[in-house]
Amino acid sequence: MAIEFSKKPGIVAYLTAGDPDLATTRDIALAAIDNGADVIELGVPFSDPLADGPVIQRASERAVARGVRLTDVLDLAKGLRAARPAAGLVLFSYLNPVVRMGMKTFCSRAAEAGADGVLLTDMIVEEAGEYLAEMKTNGLAPIFLAAPTSPDARLKAIAAVSQGFVYAISRVGITGTQQKVAGDASELVTRLRQFTKLPIAVGFGISNAEHVKAVGEFADAAIIGSALVALIEKSPAKEAATAIGQFIAGLRT
Amino acid sequence: MSASSIAGVTATVAGRFGAYGGRYVPETLMAALEELEQAYAVAQKDAAFQAELDDLLHHYCGRPTPLYFAKRLTEQMGGAKIYLKREDLLHTGAHKINNALGQGLLARRMGKQRIIAETGAGQHGVATATVCALLGLECVVYMGEEDMRRQELNVYRMRLLGAEVRGVSAGSATLKDAINEAMRDWVTNVRTTYYILGSALGAHPYPTMVRDFHRVISREARMQMLEQEGKLPTAIVACVGGGSNAIGAFYEFLPDANVQLIGVEAGGRGTALGEHAARFQKVGGGLPGVLQGTYSYVLQNDAGQVSSTHSVSAGLDYASVGPEHAMLHDSGRASYVSCSDDEALKATVTLSRTEGILPALESAHAVAEAVRLAPTMVKTDVLMVNLSGRGDKDMGILARELNLKGSERAKG
Numbered sequence: 001m002a003i004e005f006s007k008k009p010g011i012v013a014y015l016t017a018g019d020p021d022l023a024t025t026r027d028i029a030l031a032a033i034d035n036g037a038d039v040i041e042l043g044v045p046f047s048d049p050l051a052d053g054p055v056i057q058r059a060s061e062r063a064v065a066r067g068v069r070l071t072d073v074l075d076l077a078k079g080l081r082a083a084r085p086a087a088g089l090v091l092f093s094y095l096n097p098v099v100r101m102g103m104k105t106f107c108s109r110a111a112e113a114g115a116d117g118v119l120l121t122d123m124i125v126e127e128a129g130e131y132l133a134e135m136k137t138n139g140l141a142p143i144f145l146a147a148p149t150s151p152d153a154r155l156k157a158i159a160a161v162s163q164g165f166v167y168a169i170s171r172v173g174i175t176g177t178q179q180k181v182a183g184d185a186s187e188l189v190t191r192l193r194q195f196t197k198l199p200i201a202v203g204f205g206i207s208n209a210e211h212v213k214a215v216g217e218f219a220d221a222a223i224i225g226s227a228l229v230a231l232i233e234k235s236p237a238k239e240a241a242t243a244i245g246q247f248i249a250g251l252r253t
Numbered sequence: 254m255s256a257s258s259i260a261g262v263t264a265t266v267a268g269r270f271g272a273y274g275g276r277y278v279p280e281t282l283m284a285a286l287e288e289l290e291q292a293y294a295v296a297q298k299d300a301a302f303q304a305e306l307d308d309l310l311h312h313y314c315g316r317p318t319p320l321y322f323a324k325r326l327t328e329q330m331g332g333a334k335i336y337l338k339r340e341d342l343l344h345t346g347a348h349k350i351n352n353a354l355g356q357g358l359l360a361r362r363m364g365k366q367r368i369i370a371e372t373g374a375g376q377h378g379v380a381t382a383t384v385c386a387l388l389g390l391e392c393v394v395y396m397g398e399e400d401m402r403r404q405e406l407n408v409y410r411m412r413l414l415g416a417e418v419r420g421v422s423a424g425s426a427t428l429k430d431a432i433n434e435a436m437r438d439w440v441t442n443v444r445t446t447y448y449i450l451g452s453a454l455g456a457h458p459y460p461t462m463v464r465d466f467h468r469v470i471s472r473e474a475r476m477q478m479l480e481q482e483g484k485l486p487t488a489i490v491a492c493v494g495g496g497s498n499a500i501g502a503f504y505e506f507l508p509d510a511n512v513q514l515i516g517v518e519a520g521g522r523g524t525a526l527g528e529h530a531a532r533f534q535k536v537g538g539g540l541p542g543v544l545q546g547t548y549s550y551v552l553q554n555d556a557g558q559v560s561s562t563h564s565v566s567a568g569l570d571y572a573s574v575g576p577e578h579a580m581l582h583d584s585g586r587a588s589y590v591s592c593s594d595d596e597a598l599k600a601t602v603t604l605s606r607t608e609g610i611l612p613a614l615e616s617a618h619a620v621a622e623a624v625r626l627a628p629t630m631v632k633t634d635v636l637m638v639n640l641s642g643r644g645d646k647d648m649g650i651l652a653r654e655l656n657l658k659g660s661e662r663a664k665g
Contacts, residue, residue, distance in 0.1 A: 047558040050433040051279040069556035095543040100557030122277040147281040172281055173441040
């Protein structure tokens with residue numbers, strides 16, 4: 001269990017946990033791992049996903065409506081860890097469900113579930129004191145977002161506290177597909193490189209093999225989110241795992 | 254460790270109100286928030302900026318607003334003397350213009366040509382559209398579709414002023430959902446766009462900045478009260494949605510320990526989660542949490558999902574509350590009560606018929622509390638209600654809910 005990108009570029013697969021249901025998310029995650037995803041990001045559904053575009057908003061809304069909770073996502077992570085001991089596993093959440101559970105409880109339960117790391121969308125480094133302390137106590141990797149708008153001083157601070165990998169946002173905006181990888185992305189990765197030896201993964205709008213190849217030229221890994229969630233949305237639940245497996249297998253050609 | 258300790262570790266970070274406030278946003282917005290914080294700090298100390306703001310507040314908006322002694326209402330209640338701080342008389346019909354104008358001038362100074370805003374009741378949207386017309390700026394306003402339906406007049410007003418109104422259908426299609434969509438726009442267009450947030454909410458520096466632009470309410474009221482009554486009020490009552498009019502009305506009185514500060518939340522139609530917007534009421538489901546950039550009380554279920562809310566008043570229909578109010582609540586410096594939809598509707602009729610003043614449904618919550626409180630006080634007590642807005646925009650709701658025939662008369 002570790003966050004490692006053995007093949008280049010690495011693949012990080014984001015899934016909204018509990019969409020269409022928790023059992024299907026488990027099957028999808030296993031298929032993604034078995035077809036080449038190095039890291040699974042399990043997204044905790046939240047009522048107000050303000051950094052997300054329409055695709056992940058809809059998935060989140062469906063999962064919240066089904067009553068999927070942070071504890072369910074932790075259980076899902078535990079099951080995935082047992083089934084795939086070597087896969088990278090990251091919990092991806094907005095802050096409020098974590099605050100509601102309590103930061104200390106959340107971090108110890110995440111570690112107990114076998115997660116490698118955590119990414120909290122609306123947690124910035126300046127506010128992260130207690131979070132970082134709890135992550136350290138529990139041996140978990142805190143993963144932070146770096147944005148094209150972040151000046152060098154912020155990138156330096158982000159790099160200093162990150163572990164596992166740094167999540168470089170490919171462009172300004174919310175999650176969702178785009179035609180091609182923005183020029184912002186390579187410039188950001190170049191600037192980040194000055195401050196860290198950690199792998200740098202690029203996400204937001206990465207949706208096909210061409211994008212993954214483009215990212216592979218300047219970064220360590222590509223993060224695919226909305227494209228997977230959209231494919232799950234349009235697939236019947238029974239076929240979703242197969243569809244995602246094939247899709248992931250086709251990303252690194 | 255309690256949930257509230259999340260924000261306790263970095264007390265030196267600016268924009269903290271006790272444990273509350275701070276900055277909880279996607280990293281993409283951080284540079285913009287830092288730029289805004291700096292630009293605001295410089296503008297605050299710039300005499301020319303302040304002079305232009307003061308001049309427009311006076312000649313364009315109509316400040317100072319009167320502090321009006323409501324004689325007939327006072328007589329009818331038979332207790333404390335009731336004064337109304339008449340923010341409803343401001344240009345565009347509510348206190349919201351104080352902040353929209355301040356931030357609009359700041360945006361122009363920062364060279365931003367595109368303005369976005371969210372609105373609930375439409376008063377902040379109208380104020381922002383007005384300021385954009387005045388300053389020649391592009392304006393996009395996000396508004397929940399439910400709010401567009403119930404505040405239809407304000408939607409047309411914004412369009413008339415040249416703003417684009419974008420409906421939001423997500424969630425309960427009210428203020429919270431409009432803020433989410435405005436923040437998504439801001440994240441996407443952050444390099445060219447200024448977000449005029451309309452309440453004392455969101456990530457630092459918004460709660461401080463919005464409060465500062467509304468401080469003029471209590472600055473005037475304090476002087477007017479001393480001039481007209483020769484003493485400070487016994488209590489000040491203001492409605493609290495996000496809490497901008499209330500913090501503006503409270504702020505200059507904070508050091509006056511014997512002036513009671515009372516915020517009135519929307520009690521809606523019941524105490525069950527989803528039936529109200531009373532974040533501070535013990536039975537209501539409000540607990541410290543993070544929503545839309547700030548740490549404050551949030552109506553939520555036990556899994557941390559933010560609750561839907563209900564109020565007859567679109568401007569109070571919001572799941573969280575400004576972080577400074579959270580601090581004032583915990584410290585006990587201010588107290589927070591709630592009034593139901595029915596009490597607010599009744600108070601609207603009472604004020605209309607005793608004083609000839611039609612309050613906005615938001616402000617009617619404060620009037621309702623005053624009506625409840627005044628008879629319990631003695632005649633030498635003085636109660637000030639911040640009448641944050643006028644009720645013309647609510648005529649459709651009032652006609653439907655009250656169905657008055659015109660022959661009824663309020664007593665007295």
